[in-house]
Amino acid sequence: MGKVLEVIRVSKRFLGLQALKEVSLHLEEGEILAVIGPNGAGKSTLLNLLSGLLRPDSGRILFQGQDITHLPPEARTHLGLGRAFQIVQPLPELTVRENLLVGARFGKPQVRQKEAEAWVEEVLRLTGLERRAEALAGELTLLEDKRLELARALATRPRVLLLDEVMAGLRPKEAEEAVALVRRIRDAGVSILFIEHLMPVVRALADRVVVLDYGEVIAEGTYQKVAQDQRVREAYLGRGA
Numbered sequence: 001m002g003k004v005l006e007v008i009r010v011s012k013r014f015l016g017l018q019a020l021k022e023v024s025l026h027l028e029e030g031e032i033l034a035v036i037g038p039n040g041a042g043k044s045t046l047l048n049l050l051s052g053l054l055r056p057d058s059g060r061i062l063f064q065g066q067d068i069t070h071l072p073p074e075a076r077t078h079l080g081l082g083r084a085f086q087i088v089q090p091l092p093e094l095t096v097r098e099n100l101l102v103g104a105r106f107g108k109p110q111v112r113q114k115e116a117e118a119w120v121e122e123v124l125r126l127t128g129l130e131r132r133a134e135a136l137a138g139e140l141t142l143l144e145d146k147r148l149e150l151a152r153a154l155a156t157r158p159r160v161l162l163l164d165e166v167m168a169g170l171r172p173k174e175a176e177e178a179v180a181l182v183r184r185i186r187d188a189g190v191s192i193l194f195i196e197h198l199m200p201v202v203r204a205l206a207d208r209v210v211v212l213d214y215g216e217v218i219a220e221g222t223y224q225k226v227a228q229d230q231r232v233r234e235a236y237l238g239r240g241a
């Protein structure tokens, strides 16, 4: 196992506000890593820096050993760094299959149509969307929407997948299904970094947890370890998040 993604002393300031301060963390090959923290801790900022929507003021981001700190989002997707969003963003007038094909072509433009189509069929199977392949994306249930968002990210053939609170809004039973799906994605060879507010999901899914507070890493380890950490408890209790 090696480090597939590495954040080295990354800082980001918005006007007067230090959103991230010298944050260092890494994702191991084959790992599911949760980044948690109270509201405003800097989780979304971190994800936006990783996917290229924002640039850090200082520090570096390495993907499979390559410095990607200044690469735009598309270039990161092409390298194999995928992202799924909390707000699902499919093209509603296209079918599920067509949406995935768009993702597959975008993720790896050099791949031939036939190969992209075959990969899409595999993604449909993996995400349990086979029977909904012909449905319009705009007609899906919330859980199917979430599946499609994960499937669209997978269609780009990522080595690493960034998940932005993808369980938000799901009922507990649905969240369980989504947890099982994320595990299957990891088992298919994708390393995963996710941010999440729902602690049962973090407990069920994460091999390791990094806790941010006021833009700094305050704890890191297994869920059990960080859940007992005094600084973590105070950070959550202090702001009632």
Ligand SMILES: Nc1ncnc2c1ncn2[C@@H]1O[C@H](COP(=O)(O)OP(=O)(O)OP(=O)(O)O)[C@@H](O)[C@H]1O
Pocket (backbone or CB within 6 Å): 014, 015, 017, 018, 019, 037, 038, 039, 040, 041, 042, 043, 044, 045, 046
């Ligand atoms: N574009 C921006 N301009 C100014 N301030 C910002 C911007 N984006 C984030 N911030 C601020 O940076 C801090 C970190 O925000 P961020 O959204 O990364 O936290 P978070 O941990 O994702 O919070 P939440 O759990 O509420 O989504 C917050 O104080 C937020 O108000």
